[in-house]
Amino acid sequence: MADDLKKGLEGVLVAESELSSIDGDEGRLIYRGYTIDDLARGASYEEVVYLLWHGHLPNEDELAAFTESINEERRVHDDVLATMERLADADEQPMAALRTAVSMFSAYEPEVDAEPDDLGASLRKGRRIAAKVPTALAAFERYRLGEEPVDPHPDLGLAANFLYMLTGDEPDDVAAETFDQALILHADHGLNASTFTSMVIGSTMADIYSAVTGGVCALSGPLHGGANQDVMEVLMEIDESDLDPRDWVEQATEEGRRIPGFGHRVYNVKDPRAKILQERSEELAETGDSKWYDITTTIEGYLTDEKGLVEKGIAPNVDFYSGSVYYQLGIPIDMYTPIFAMSRVGGWVGHVLEYQEDNRLIRPRAQYTGPEDQEFVPIEDR
Missing domain, CATH: 1.10.230.10 (Cytochrome P450-Terp, domain 2)
Structure with a gap:
């Protein structure tokens, strides 16, 4: 049994995936067959998320519809903003604030009654999470600075819009393109700790809000994010x-x-x-x-x-x-990991839904190393 033990699941195959592949010896990363170089240099973050979720790069009409659907979901409920303000006043850590925000999003989910195996509804919920995370994060930072949140800009992409909501000023082309590339580069990376955490939660058929919240929690650890x-x-x-x-x-x-x-x-x-x-x-x-x-x-x-x-x-x-x-780009240092999470929502949602298409509850075993044949002593005799 000891020979079969794989600490940290090192080298253990637990699932098949079409989303991303890593060749560690060649230094190669692909999303659904496309090299990360081609995607980072030629696509937008929205295109890459569409690719991860739908299996192909969108044409112009598909991208326009997808982008519009994200833009329509950017605003967060006033209760979420009020909570971000309270957490900022309490000097909460940004990743903890994000964890709370994602969990709160579900309280205002219009498809809350959808069945767990309704993957179409789960995908739409994932889209709402991806749209709202930048808004909540930017609001939290604004509150920390003693300033009011900036409403989402209807004409800016996700990356540029986040920088706009963070500072109140539209970013120049170099800043917007740079940040968009950074989001693409972090969108997915195989079964890392946070993605696997999301998949484990998703394998129980918990909702996508739970799975993404779990991903945020896993990413907050210094051995993964940060x-x-x-x-x-x-x-x-x-x-x-x-x-x-x-x-x-x-x-x-x-x-x-x-x-x-x-x-x-x-x-x-x-x-x-x-x-x-x-x-x-x-x-x-x-x-x-x-x-x-x-x-x-x-x-x-x-x-x-x-x-x-x-x-x-x-x-x-x-x-x-x-x-x-x-x-x-003027981003506060302790916001780096939340930005990582903002990007990785695309991968988390994609992997959870892919796994749920042919779901099996993830339930590994541990090798027991404790004592055997202990004699029970009643409490009055201990």
């Missing part, structure tokens, strides 16, 4: 020091510190998503402050060329560049 926040905090620490980034990293590693943004459970080479975000970081540096791009590329060069980490299977992952990209 690495890009850690990266940005390290970059800021380096910037505030008097050390060259190489010297800082050398000193940090000698002290036993781990450099965030390097290494991945699946990739043995540079994460293909990191390559794309590195390009965007460079573009943002050309029109703004280049120091964050300079520091990250210096660290990468030092750890890969001089320390040879890639040869050891430890290479930059998506978080290594997403942190500085978000920072250059």
Whole structure:
């Protein structure tokens, strides 16, 4: 039995999926057969979500109808906004606020009486979640700043609209395109911890709100989400020091510190998503402050060329560049993981509904290692 134990389900196949595939040795990620490079450079986030949910890229009419259906669902109930304000006043963590918001959305669901196996209704509910999460997150941040929420802009896509609701100003083309790419890159990534959590919940035929809430909860853990926040905090620490980034990293590693943004459970080479975000970081540096791009590329060069980490299977992952990209877009550091969740709703919903099409309750077993044949003693004799 011990030989069959797979801690963390390492290498265990639990489902078949057509949504995404990862080749960790080649550094390749595909969504339904399309490379992440092609999608990030040629599609919008809405197109990618449509692809994940419907199995094909939309034509112009399908995309227009899909985008309109999302735009119509962006507003959240006043009760949700009031709760976001109370949580902001209580200094709640953004991921906890998001967890509460997604759970609250179901209270105002127009198809609340739909049967659990009505996958069409579940898909429409998933669309409402995807539409409302940016609104709730932006409102929470506005309340933290002592400002009123900004209503969704009817003419902006999901990515640009979030930046607009966050700041009150329409983003320029570079910012909007960069953030849209970032959402595409994070939309799905196989059976990671949060996606698997959503699938486990979905396998009980719980509603999609429960499944997405569970995904948010799993993503909130520092071993899953949050690495890009850690990266940005390290970059800021380096910037505030008097050390060259190489010297800082050398000193940090000698002290036993781990450099965030390097290494991945699946990739043995540079994460293909990191390559794309590195390009965007460079573009943002050309029109703004280049120091964050300079520091990250210096660290990468030092750890890969001089320390040879890639040869050891430890290479930059998506978080290594997403942190500085978000920072250059003016996004607060502790909002990075909620943004991850905002994007990953597309993958969570897609995987849950795909699994439910041929559902089987997920019920693994544990190897018992406790005592045997204990003698029961009545409480008065203990």
